[in-house]
Amino acid sequence: MLADKLRKSVLQSAIQGKLTEQLATDDKVEDLLQAIKEEKELLIKEKKIKKQKPLPEITEEEIPFEIPENWRWVRLGEISLLNIGLIFKPTEISNEGTIVLRSSNIKNGKIDLSDIVRINKEIPVSKLAKKNDLLICVRNGSKKLVGKTAIIENDNFAFGAFMSICRSKCYKYLYYYLSSPLFRGNFDSVTTTTINQITQTNLKNRIVPLPPLAEQKRIVEKLDNVLANIDELKANEEKLSILQKNFPDKLKKSILQSAIQGKLTEQLATDDNVEDLLQAIKEEKERLIKEKKIKKQKPLPEITEEEIPFTIPENWKWVRLDDICVYLQRGKSPIYSDIKKYPVVSQKCNQWSGFTLEPAKYLAPEVLEKYADERYLKKHDILINSTGLGTVGRVCLFKTDSKYPIVVADSHVTVVRSTRLISEIYIKYFLSSPHIQDNIEDMCSGSTKQKELALNTIKNLLVALPPLAEQKRIVEKLDKLLADIEELKI
Structure with a gap:
């Protein structure tokens, strides 16, 4: 569909810095990276998170396209905290307790709580999500569902073993990055023999084109507006697709009905009685x-x-x-x-x-x-x-x-x-x-x-x-028109 192609194109343009204007008044992206680094060091010192292993340097071969001068290529693990979800037993499921978010709770890029599971047990802090965390499906039987993402809008949800959360002050920009062809394209080349998944190591090592925080906000604002219009286009395309699909059959019915009512052919005075x-x-x-x-x-x-x-x-x-x-x-x-x-x-x-x-x-x-x-x-x-x-x-x-x-x-x-x-x-x-x-x-x-x-x-x-003469005229006309309609279907 045009809307799907347009959505991919707009997201790709956004993460390449082609959707918004770079302003000289923006802070340096290095200042943002330094602030993130200092925040992590403080959390390590307070023993709220463990010290991370150093991430590999980004090589020239990894960089897929040029970005604006005041942007930087970084690894996702460098600008966020990533945690894998909670394993629980069926016997721990309860009518009360903490909601555990699963893949089915992400619908159309948003958290959907129409189908929830609760567990009644103590949950480690690392397995509890916070408001503005990104919930990512990292393992699923369907490849196209892996990588789907939503922003969590409330505290104190747990998240399941096939899910990961990404916690970052750049969460709104990263939400769109995770929907972009850059992220999806890389993932689609990763397969396993048993199940479709993206490992924590792979997720942490993903390269991200990072703009200054002010430009991130402009990008998000622009995407919110443009993608809403694209969603509307998609809805209209889907309606049109249904109309196009049903049109030949409706046309066939209309023609048949007209034929048996004498409205498709001319009645001739020369016809027998x-x-x-x-x-x-x-x-x-x-x-x-x-x-x-x-x-x-x-x-x-x-x-x-x-x-x-x-x-x-x-x-x-x-x-x-x-x-x-x-x-x-x-x-x-x-x-x-x-x-x-x-x-x-x-x-x-x-x-x-x-x-x-x-x-x-x-x-x-x-x-x-x-x-x-x-x-x-x-x-x-x-x-x-x-x-x-x-x-x-x-x-x-x-x-x-x-x-x-x-x-x-x-x-x-x-x-x-x-x-x-x-x-x-x-x-x-x-x-x-x-x-x-x-x-x-x-x-x-x-x-x-x-x-x-x-x-x-x-x-x-x-x-x-x-x-009889008109019967033959009707048949001749219907044979031709209905054959044309079959071609229309094709």
């Missing part, structure tokens, strides 16, 4: 019944005004799905076999991306005779998942495979075989539209673990039927 189409379908079905190729269907209820969900063009007609089908039936519960001859279509075969036989199981050859010819899937069949949670209602067109002349559906899939006098692709698009899919859950019965779309519900679905 849809009543003629319905009469032709009726006559075809009567002929097929007479030839005993299909069974006589039970009469469907008349469509009432209350059922009609939206207005359609004058030359369209509301029909029930079974009115325009020659076969509409759930598949059978199969007996499976290891003989890969007769695939059985299940819910997994029906994906929004298209039909696949990859996850199919196979029907036992000896039971094939129990399957009437009408149960063999045909080239133009529409398949609807009739059960499942999150998969129920999913629609696709059956795709034939020359390797398998006979394919059947299992009982979790409903086969919709429309008359050849209409476009099965238009029906597939209609069943995929928000009008159907957004209401699938309401159409289903069953529990929160398993949903079922009853056969009778599918048969009685209302379909907005245009003349």
Whole structure:
């Protein structure tokens, strides 16, 4: 994201002295270093801290970039006190006692006490944090969490074994230094075989570009302001990213809905009358019944005004799905076999991306005779998942495979075989539209673990039927637009 890149760039500029102006009125940085040294010597004399081992001199090879004349390269251990955290046993955890800060208590660069652990035991002074200490995660299973830092705003918190505190009069500047690419970049090159960590020695030896105290304050003030704006930019970027991610799907829904309402294509006076189409379908079905190729269907209820969900063009007609089908039936519960001859279509075969036989199981050859010819899937069949949670209602067109002349559906899939006098692709698009899919859950019965779309519900679905010529225009337009939307996703 741009905001993340900008944040890194601004932090890097700040610690290189490029974000603020160096002023001749600033004290010398040597005076700050001398004051820190004297403060440490006093604490050693008072036996509040132990004498530290000398830190190695900074070599020319270590210095990554030039800094202003009145800055100095120092080691972190030179300008701060660093302590590793407290080890405690699970049996010492209590509802009362001292809060022990852990990695989970650092969120977005701040201390978060929504998830706390307390221990009821005496805690060494060295394991107690003070106000303005920096809490640093120095060990974690996730590399990106190591090094995350927050400023502690109250006294008397303890801190856990995977944490360290950094105590320094330069704490505000160091807080930003610890977030900078200089610190993070160096850490990212340090790995171990078991866990991501930064040792106390490594932490103490980190080199820091140190400005005078007055310039530190200017840097912090500038960063507080600039990074707040960058955080706002990031929030807006995240919102935009979600909008961009969801836009293609929303656009697809909108286009499908417009198509089935007659708003995507032009109605032409040259189109045949849809009543003629319905009469032709009726006559075809009567002929097929007479030839005993299909069974006589039970009469469907008349469509009432209350059922009609939206207005359609004058030359369209509301029909029930079974009115325009020659076969509409759930598949059978199969007996499976290891003989890969007769695939059985299940819910997994029906994906929004298209039909696949990859996850199919196979029907036992000896039971094939129990399957009437009408149960063999045909080239133009529409398949609807009739059960499942999150998969129920999913629609696709059956795709034939020359390797398998006979394919059947299992009982979790409903086969919709429309008359050849209409476009099965238009029906597939209609069943995929928000009008159907957004209401699938309401159409289903069953529990929160398993949903079922009853056969009778599918048969009685209302379909907005245009003349055949307009069905073809709608399909042609949708094929093109939806392919463009898939490209947009990529």
